[in-house]
Amino acid sequence: MGQGPGKTPDPTQFNLVDPAVRDTLTVAGDSWTVIRYFIDNPGIWALYSHIEWLIEMGMVGQLIERPSELKDNDDDDDDDDNNNTAKKRSLKVYKKYYKRSDIPNHFRHVRYKFMRGSAY
Secondary structure, three states, X not given: OEEEEOOOOOHHHOOOOOOOOOOOOOOOOOEEEEOOOOOOOOEEEEEOOOOHHHHHOOOOEXXXXXXXXXXXXXXXXXXXXXXXXXXXXXXXXXXXXXXXOOOOHHHHOOOOOOOOXXXX
């Protein structure tokens, strides 16, 4: 939806008419990037760079999409579900830190999220 210099997204620079449709992007140093995506696939998704040493440094994040739909089954103890433990841990962290998000309040009402892809 938009990119620019500096640390703070400038909503006047967002392309709300015909934003690019992409599955990868490059974020320049000392800049911001805002990405729009539709929240239509509940789950816990990895946000990462394909540069291995960044991943080794811990520059990996998680996007929890439609968490209310995941909370309904976060008590499942399906032994065949290898992701169940990771899902429970991710939801616990989400519940703990969500209210302390540093996303400016004027962005929270927007019906789409900022990132789907690399967050760092």
